[in-house]
Amino acid sequence: MYIKKILWAIALIGLAVAAYFAYYVYSAMFEPNTAFNNEKAYIYIPTNATYDEVREQLVPLLKDIDKFDALAERKQYTSNVRAGRYAIKKGMSNNDIINSIRINNIPITVVFNNQESLEKLAGRVSSQIETDSTSLIKAMKDEAFLTQNGFSNYTALGMYLPNSYQFEWNTSAEQFRERMLMEYQRFWTDARITKAKNLNMSQNDVMTLASIVYEESKKKEEQPRVAGVYVNRLKLGMPLQADPTLKFAAYQLPEYQNTVIKRVLNKHKEIESPYNTYKYAGLPPGLIAMPDISAIEAVLNYEKHNYLYFAADAKRVGYHKFAKTLSQHNANAREYQRYLSSQGIYN
Template sequence: MYIKKILWAIALIGLVIFGIIAYYIYGAMFQPNTAFSNDTAHIYVQSNANYDDVRKQLEPLLDDINSFDALASQKKYTSNIKAGRFAISKGMNNNDIINSIRSKNLPIKISFNNQNSLADLAGRISTQIEADSVALHAAMTNAAFLRKNKFTEATALGMYLPNSYEFFWNTSAEGFRDKMLKEYNRFWTEARRIKAKKLKLTPNEVMTLASIVYEESKQKEEQPIVAGLYLNRLRIGMPLQADPTLKFAAYQLPKYKNTIIRRVLNIHMEIESPYNTYKNLGLPPGLIAMPDLSAINAVLDYERHKYLYMVADAKRIGYHKFAKTLAQHNANARSYHSYLSSQGINQ
């Protein structure tokens, strides 16, 4: 009888202990464990992160980090960290949180436009994904990659079409570059390649001309006219004489660093550079900036006309006056230069 009582007591104690453990496990797994007021919080887990790194981000977001630690250890998350961007919803329990940060890497939208160089683009992208600007620039300028895909450092900027794209936050520098190459190849459809061939231009040359068109005019309705004018010059072997290329050439020189050229002068036309389209026939060796898609399409679908000359229109800022003859152009130019002088713009 005495032994039975002992056994019953042991059984009851065991049940109590089991109940306590079950309650603790239930609490650890299924009780809400968030401490933020917004609907959703995000954590960003780097590719080389360990559990302590993740824990530091989670601790201010959770009511009870210790219960999370216990379940994370039990579910072996502590030794199986996944990189990425993860969401935690208000009211989630530990089990839901672990499932989310272990298997639900969320994509993000990244965007870029009109970067002036690969270095600028690398800096812009590094603020949006895990890869840093140094790694991105190295990937973008990798000699073997450029050679394999028929780019040079001068034309490589044309591979990156300004738009919004979906990426995982932990995308590597090479992963970003390779996806942008796929987007570039998707853009260059057979129809667009046929248009370029009719212009006797390669896709790289189209992008180079588009960069000049874009720097010359930001007005979408005017860009096909500007493109047509430059194509007319190319056809007859006339120098492009594009002021934006002179500015680009100047900005490569120490003398013009951290300056803004508001007026192109004769001194700029004497700069020795393959980008000086007053001295050199044909297109420069590469892009002078990242063109909008509108400028690329403006080259491919240029306006057919007989204009050979243009100058900025003082009465319509941002637009140009076009001319078929040098005499008309000179009259337009005198009017514009008079306007610049009246505004005190001498350089």
């Protein structure tokens, strides 16, 4: 009788322990364990991160980090951390959280507009994904990559079309570069390549001219007409005489660093540079900025007309007056110069 009581006591204790263990396992796995009020919280796990680094981000987000640790160890997550951007939803259990940060790497939308240089592009992109600007610049300027894909340091900027793109946060510099090459190649359809050939231009030539068109006019409806002027000049062998190329050439010189040229002067036309399209006919060696897609399309679908000149319109900011003769153009240019002087803009 006494032995039976002992056995019953042991059995009851065993059941109690088993029940507690079952409850502990259940609570560790399936009870809500989030400590934030927003609908979602995000963690960013760097490449080659350790579990301790992940844990550091989770501590302020969870009610009970110890139970999470126990389950993470049991599910072998502690030795299988994966880089990326992950969402933790309010009310998630530890089991749900581990599953989420193991497989649900959430893409982000990387956006860049008309950056003036590869350096500025790298800075813009590195603020949105894990890789740093130094790594991006190195990848973007890699000579072997550029040569293999038909680019040079002068034309490399043209490979990056301003838009918004989906990327995983932990995208490397090389992965970013390869994706942009793919987008560039996708943009250059057979139809667009044919139009470039009809202009007697390479794809790089089109991008270079588009960069000038874009810097001349941000008005999409006017860009095909501006492009038409430059196409007409190229066909006649006339210098492009594009003011934005003079500014670009000037900004490469020490004396123009950290300055803004608001008015192109005769002294700028004397700058010795292959980008000085007043001195040298034809296209400059490469882009002066990242053109908008509208400017690229404007070159490929330029307006056919007889204009050879244009000057900024003093009465319609952002627009231009077009002319077929030099005398008409000079009159338009004088009108705009008077406007600049009236505004106190002399350089």
